[in-house]
Amino acid sequence: MKLKRxxxxxxxxxxxxxxxxxxxxxLLKxxxxxxxxxxxxxVTVNEFSTFTGIDQELVNQFID
Incomplete structure (x- = not known):
């Protein structure tokens, strides 16, 4: 299992x-x-996803 940021x-x-x-x-500010x-x-990925409305799984694909 790969650890994710x-x-x-x-x-x-x-x-x-x-x-x-x-x-x-x-945007982070x-x-x-x-x-x-x-x-x-x-700021966590979850907080970013909630704020922007972008699905967390989609965000995780970009930061791997």
Whole structure:
């Protein structure tokens, strides 16, 4: 069984959306603000999927 990452990074968002890495940083900041997370906390794949409405299995295909 292959272990999968649970954290999403701006580069992952760039691959998924086709937008810039800067947009990925912006979206992560927006998600953190919405979830009331602090700057040092991470955004999980599940949180990203819930926020964007993109299926988690589809997101996992892009970050493998």
């Amino acid at each position: 649970v954290i999403i990074y701006p580069k992952d968002i760039q691959r998924i959306t086709g937008k810039s890495e800067r947009y990925g940083r912006y 927006k998600i953190k603000d919405d979830l009331q997370k602090e700057d040092h906390q991470f």
